[in-house]
Amino acid sequence: MTLLEVRDLCIDYFTSTRVIHAVRGVSFDVAPGERVALVGESGSGKTTTALALMQMIEPPGKIVGGTAKLNGTDLLALRGDAVRASRLANVAYIPQGAMNSLNPVLRLREQILDGLVDHGQRLDRKAADALVAGALKGVGLSPDLARAYPHELSGGMKQRACIAIAIAMKPDLVIADEPTSALDVITQKQVMATLIAAQEEIGCGLLLIGHDMGLMAQATNRVIVLQHGLIAEDAPVGRIFTDPQHAYSRMLIDSVPTLGKRAETAAPAVIAKPEAASLMEFDKVSKTFGGGLFGNDAVRALDTCSFRLADEHPQIISVVGQSGSGKTTLARMVLGFETPSTGEIRYRGKPMAAMRAEERRAYRREVQAIFQDPYGSFNPFYKVDRALSLPLANFGLTTQGGSARSRMEEACEAVGLDAGEVLGRFPHELSGGQRQRLMVARALMIGPRMLVADEPVSMVDASLRMTILGNLQRLKDRFSISVIYITHDLATAYHVSDYVLVLHKGRIVEAGLPGDVIERPEHPYTRSLVDAIPWPDPNRHWGTGAPDRAGWDARQIIRGQSAGFVLNAAG
Amino acid sequence: MYIQRILRRILTLLAVIWAAATLNFFLPQLAPKNPITEKLTQLAETSGISGNQIAVLTEAFNERFGLDQPLWKRYFDYLHDIATFDFGYSISSYPTRVGDLIGGALPWTLGLMITTTLVSFAIGTLVGAYAAWRRDSLLMQAVSSVLMVFSAIPFYLIGLVLIYFLAAKGGWFPISGGYSLFSIPGWNWSFALEVLHHSLLPALSIAIASIGIWAIGMRGMMVTVQGEDYMVFAKAKGLKPRRVFLRYGVRNAVLPQVTTLALFFGQVVTGAVLVEIVFGYPGMGNLLLESITLFDYPTIYGIVFILIVTIALSMLLVDLIYPLIDPRVRA
Structure with missing residues (x-):
C-alpha cells in the first residue's frame, strides 16, 4: 500500500530566453509512516518537486505533466479552493528558513490557530488554549510560549514552532525542506528527534529534503537521489550507504567528512619557542557586551583567554561551538571589528589599540575575512572582476590593468577555479561554490598573512565543502597563511585544522589537536557536540537521548600544544 | 522601564x-x-x-512692541511668552492678537488636513498593497502607473485643474473660500454643509496626489514582504488568501508607512500652503503667506512655533505607537 504515488512529474521554468526543465519525469512512492529523503545539490529539483506537491510553484515555473496521488486523490489535479484546503490538512510543509518563517508581529498562539480556523475548525477559548498548549508541548516547547513573539525564540525553538504549526492538523504527508540547515549540530539533532517523534506519533509520511547525506542516514528509511531533475537512485537507507549504484550517490556519500580517516600532517610535536616572533597574540582578552550607563544586563561574550599564533608556522585554528558560544566575537576581535573589554590584542607584537593609521592599514591588508554568505557578498550589479580587483585599488597596489588581470588569474588558479570561466561574469551566473571560492580568491589578491573564515562553507552544498576547505589547507602551505576557521561543524574542523578550540558560553572548554579533541573528546560539552554529528552510516546511529547538559560547565581541558599555536591555560 | x-x-x-x-x-x-x-x-x-x-x-x-529692548532681553521675554502660548499682537492686523489669528485659522486647516491625510492613507495603503498582491494582473499594473503619475503632480496643480473643470466650467463647486461670503458662521447644519461643500475640492486635490504617494510606498514594501519566508509558510499553511493578505502581508508592510504617517501629521499645520492659497481657504497656509509678505514677525513666530510643537509631538507619537504595532522594538 502506498500513501503518495508520484508519476512522471515534469516541471518547466519558462524564462524569457529559454525553457528550463527543472524536474524531468520524476516518479516515486512514499508508504504510510515512511520517512523518505529527497537528496540532491542545489538546482537538482528537490525543492521544486516538493513545492509541486503543494501546487506552490510560482510563475514562470509550471507543472507541465504528471500526477501525484495522495491516498488516491491527485494533488496536482486539485483546483480552486481545494488546493488551499488540502494544504495543512493533507500535506503540510515545514519551510527551510526557520529564522524567518514565522510572522514577526503575531504571537505563536495566533500562528498555530489561524491555520485551523481557516480549515473550518471552530474552537472556543478554552479548547483553543488546550490545543495550543498541546501543540507546543508536542514539540518540546513550554506552553507559556503561546504568548511569545518569534523574535523572543532561539533558532531551534523557532523551527520547533514551525513543526508544531505544520502538524497541528495531523496531515497524511509532511514535507520538511532542509528543516535544520541553519542550526548547529546539537540543536539539529534535537529538532530532528522532535520531528521524527511527532511523525511517528501521527503516523504520517515524511519527505525530508536536503543535501546532507549524514543527516539522511540518521533520519530516514529510504533515500531518493536527484540530479539535474532526474532520479539517479532510489534505495533503502540500509543499501544506499553500503552499496550505492549510481556514481552521483557515491560522490554525495563520499563528500561527507568522517572521522578516523584524517590525513595526518607532519607530526606537530615541536612546541613553539616562547621567544619566537608572534603573528597575533591575545593577552588576557575578554569581551563583555552591554552593561554600562543604561543598566542593561551585561553579557559576557568571551571569557578571558590568552593565546599566541607564531609567525613562522602557519596554522589552521578551528574555533567550534554552538551559536552564542562567542566564536564570532572572537573572530571579530581578530579582524579588529571589536575591541576587547579587558586585555590586549597584539599583531606582530604591536598592540592594536596603539596602532597608527599606516600600521592599521598594513594590518587590515594582512588580515582578511571570508564570510558565510556567498550570495550576499557580491554586488549583483558588477562583474565579479570588480570584487576581486577592488582590494588592489583600495590598498593602492596596482594600477595597470594587465598586472591586475594576471593577479586575478593567479588567485583564481590558487582556489581551483578556471579563470577563463569565472572572470567577466556576473555573480548570478555563478554557483554558490564558485562564488565562495571567489571570495577566498579575493582575500588572496593582496597577499594576506591571516584569513578569518566565519562558517565559509555552511551555505554551499555538502559535496563542495571539503573541496573548498581543502583549498584553504593548500593555501596555508603554499602562501604561509594562517587561518582562523569558525564553524559549528566538527567533522570539517577535524579534517582541516591543526588545532581546535571548543567554545561554550564564551569559555574555551576544550582545546587540543583535532585527533585528540574530536576523536576522543574528554570534556562533556565536546562529547555532546561529537555525539550530535550525523554520520553517513545508518548502522552508527546517533542515538535519541537528549545531550547531558550537566557537565557542560566543567573545567577547561587543554590537551597538547601545536607548533606555532600556544594557548595559555591560566587565561 | x-x-x-x-x-x-x-x-x-x-x-x-x-x-x-x-x-x-x-x-x-x-x-x-x-x-x-x-x-x-x-x-x-x-x-x-x-x-x-x-x-x-x-x-x-x-x-510698543518692545523692539527697542536689547536682544537678550527680547529672547528671554520671547521664551516666557511662547511657554504660555502668548505670541503678542500681530503687526499687520494690529490690534488683533496672534493667538486669535491662529485660533481662527487652525481649525480650518486641521479639519481639512487630518481628514484628507487619514482617508488618503487608508485608501492609498490598501490600493498599494493590492497592486503588489496582484502584480501580474494588467489592471493592477495600469493602476500602479496611474498612481505613480498622480503622486508626481504637486497638490496645487491638481487643485487648479479641479477648479477649472469642476468649479469654473462645471459650476458644481465654489471657486474659492471656506464658506460663502453671505452666510454667517455658526454651529448649524446648513453652515456645516456649506463648509463641507467648500472643502471638497481642496480635499480632493490633496487626496488625489497623496493617495498616489501612499500607494507607491506601500506597493514597494508589500513587494518586499511578499518575498519573505513567512509569506511562503503562510501559503503553505493553507490560510485563506484574505488572511495572508491582511494579517501576514499588509500587517508587516504597513509598519514603515505608520512612521511616515506620523511624520506627515507633523506637517499638517502648514502641509498644504499652496492648496489653501489656490482655493482661498481661510487656513494656516493663507495666514502664513500673509504674515510673511508683511514681515509680521509675531505671527510668523506663532505659526512656526505651533509647527515645531506639532512636529515634535508627532515624533513622540511615533515613539509611543511603534512599540504597540511592532513587538520587535519593545525592549
Missing part, C-alpha cells in the same frame, strides 16, 4: 522645542528689513503720511 523611556522621550521633546524655538527667534533677526517701517511705508503709499511722521511712528511702535 516603559515609564522611564516615556519620560526620557518627553525631555527630548522639550529640548527639541527649545532648540527650534531659539533658532526661530534668531533667524528672522538676520533679515535686513524692519517690519514696522515696512508696514508704515505700505501705509504711506495708500494714505498720505510724511517721512517725518513715519520716523516718529516707527519709534512709537518699536517701543
Whole structure:
C-alpha cells in the first residue's frame, strides 16, 4: 500500500530566453509512516518537486505533466479552493528558513490557530488554549510560549514552532525542506528527534529534503537521489550507504567528512619557542557586551583567554561551538571589528589599540575575512572582476590593468577555479561554490598573512565543502597563511585544522589537536557536540537521548600544544 | 522601564522645542528689513503720511512692541511668552492678537488636513498593497502607473485643474473660500454643509496626489514582504488568501508607512500652503503667506512655533505607537 504515488512529474521554468526543465519525469512512492529523503545539490529539483506537491510553484515555473496521488486523490489535479484546503490538512510543509518563517508581529498562539480556523475548525477559548498548549508541548516547547513573539525564540525553538504549526492538523504527508540547515549540530539533532517523534506519533509520511547525506542516514528509511531533475537512485537507507549504484550517490556519500580517516600532517610535536616572533597574540582578552550607563544586563561574550599564533608556522585554528558560544566575537576581535573589554590584542607584537593609521592599514591588508554568505557578498550589479580587483585599488597596489588581470588569474588558479570561466561574469551566473571560492580568491589578491573564515562553507552544498576547505589547507602551505576557521561543524574542523578550540558560553572548554579533541573528546560539552554529528552510516546511529547538559560547565581541558599555536591555560 | 523611556522621550521633546524655538527667534533677526517701517511705508503709499511722521511712528511702535529692548532681553521675554502660548499682537492686523489669528485659522486647516491625510492613507495603503498582491494582473499594473503619475503632480496643480473643470466650467463647486461670503458662521447644519461643500475640492486635490504617494510606498514594501519566508509558510499553511493578505502581508508592510504617517501629521499645520492659497481657504497656509509678505514677525513666530510643537509631538507619537504595532522594538 502506498500513501503518495508520484508519476512522471515534469516541471518547466519558462524564462524569457529559454525553457528550463527543472524536474524531468520524476516518479516515486512514499508508504504510510515512511520517512523518505529527497537528496540532491542545489538546482537538482528537490525543492521544486516538493513545492509541486503543494501546487506552490510560482510563475514562470509550471507543472507541465504528471500526477501525484495522495491516498488516491491527485494533488496536482486539485483546483480552486481545494488546493488551499488540502494544504495543512493533507500535506503540510515545514519551510527551510526557520529564522524567518514565522510572522514577526503575531504571537505563536495566533500562528498555530489561524491555520485551523481557516480549515473550518471552530474552537472556543478554552479548547483553543488546550490545543495550543498541546501543540507546543508536542514539540518540546513550554506552553507559556503561546504568548511569545518569534523574535523572543532561539533558532531551534523557532523551527520547533514551525513543526508544531505544520502538524497541528495531523496531515497524511509532511514535507520538511532542509528543516535544520541553519542550526548547529546539537540543536539539529534535537529538532530532528522532535520531528521524527511527532511523525511517528501521527503516523504520517515524511519527505525530508536536503543535501546532507549524514543527516539522511540518521533520519530516514529510504533515500531518493536527484540530479539535474532526474532520479539517479532510489534505495533503502540500509543499501544506499553500503552499496550505492549510481556514481552521483557515491560522490554525495563520499563528500561527507568522517572521522578516523584524517590525513595526518607532519607530526606537530615541536612546541613553539616562547621567544619566537608572534603573528597575533591575545593577552588576557575578554569581551563583555552591554552593561554600562543604561543598566542593561551585561553579557559576557568571551571569557578571558590568552593565546599566541607564531609567525613562522602557519596554522589552521578551528574555533567550534554552538551559536552564542562567542566564536564570532572572537573572530571579530581578530579582524579588529571589536575591541576587547579587558586585555590586549597584539599583531606582530604591536598592540592594536596603539596602532597608527599606516600600521592599521598594513594590518587590515594582512588580515582578511571570508564570510558565510556567498550570495550576499557580491554586488549583483558588477562583474565579479570588480570584487576581486577592488582590494588592489583600495590598498593602492596596482594600477595597470594587465598586472591586475594576471593577479586575478593567479588567485583564481590558487582556489581551483578556471579563470577563463569565472572572470567577466556576473555573480548570478555563478554557483554558490564558485562564488565562495571567489571570495577566498579575493582575500588572496593582496597577499594576506591571516584569513578569518566565519562558517565559509555552511551555505554551499555538502559535496563542495571539503573541496573548498581543502583549498584553504593548500593555501596555508603554499602562501604561509594562517587561518582562523569558525564553524559549528566538527567533522570539517577535524579534517582541516591543526588545532581546535571548543567554545561554550564564551569559555574555551576544550582545546587540543583535532585527533585528540574530536576523536576522543574528554570534556562533556565536546562529547555532546561529537555525539550530535550525523554520520553517513545508518548502522552508527546517533542515538535519541537528549545531550547531558550537566557537565557542560566543567573545567577547561587543554590537551597538547601545536607548533606555532600556544594557548595559555591560566587565561 | 516603559515609564522611564516615556519620560526620557518627553525631555527630548522639550529640548527639541527649545532648540527650534531659539533658532526661530534668531533667524528672522538676520533679515535686513524692519517690519514696522515696512508696514508704515505700505501705509504711506495708500494714505498720505510724511517721512517725518513715519520716523516718529516707527519709534512709537518699536517701543510698543518692545523692539527697542536689547536682544537678550527680547529672547528671554520671547521664551516666557511662547511657554504660555502668548505670541503678542500681530503687526499687520494690529490690534488683533496672534493667538486669535491662529485660533481662527487652525481649525480650518486641521479639519481639512487630518481628514484628507487619514482617508488618503487608508485608501492609498490598501490600493498599494493590492497592486503588489496582484502584480501580474494588467489592471493592477495600469493602476500602479496611474498612481505613480498622480503622486508626481504637486497638490496645487491638481487643485487648479479641479477648479477649472469642476468649479469654473462645471459650476458644481465654489471657486474659492471656506464658506460663502453671505452666510454667517455658526454651529448649524446648513453652515456645516456649506463648509463641507467648500472643502471638497481642496480635499480632493490633496487626496488625489497623496493617495498616489501612499500607494507607491506601500506597493514597494508589500513587494518586499511578499518575498519573505513567512509569506511562503503562510501559503503553505493553507490560510485563506484574505488572511495572508491582511494579517501576514499588509500587517508587516504597513509598519514603515505608520512612521511616515506620523511624520506627515507633523506637517499638517502648514502641509498644504499652496492648496489653501489656490482655493482661498481661510487656513494656516493663507495666514502664513500673509504674515510673511508683511514681515509680521509675531505671527510668523506663532505659526512656526505651533509647527515645531506639532512636529515634535508627532515624533513622540511615533515613539509611543511603534512599540504597540511592532513587538520587535519593545525592549
